[in-house]
Amino acid sequence: MNKVGNWRKSSYSGNQTNCVEVGALADGAAVRDTKDRAAGYFVADRGQWSAFIGAVKADRFVR
Incomplete structure (x- = not known):
């Protein structure tokens, strides 16, 4: 792997934890998922x- x-997460997220993070490959x-990092990633x-x-x-x- x-x-x-x-x-990193968006600067627009501020201190919120209901976000996603993106990592470089x-x-x-x-x-x-920022609030459940242990769940893994795709x-x-x-x-x-x-x-x-x-x-x-x-x-x-759609928003």
């Missing part, structure tokens, strides 16, 4: 992560 480095990203390869970020920026998700 790839080593995840530098877990050599070939993509890992995502975990990974996305570079193409999957790029597609996800593109969808977020294009506002293709």
Whole structure:
């Protein structure tokens, strides 16, 4: 398994714990729940992560 480095959460989250964190991988990203870090994380390869970020920026998700 790839080593995840530098877990980060959005600065918009402030002190909230109902967030997700993103960690850097050599070939993509890992995502975990801030309030339950022990539950593990899922990974996305570079193409999957790029597609996800593109969808977020294009506002293709229901709020």
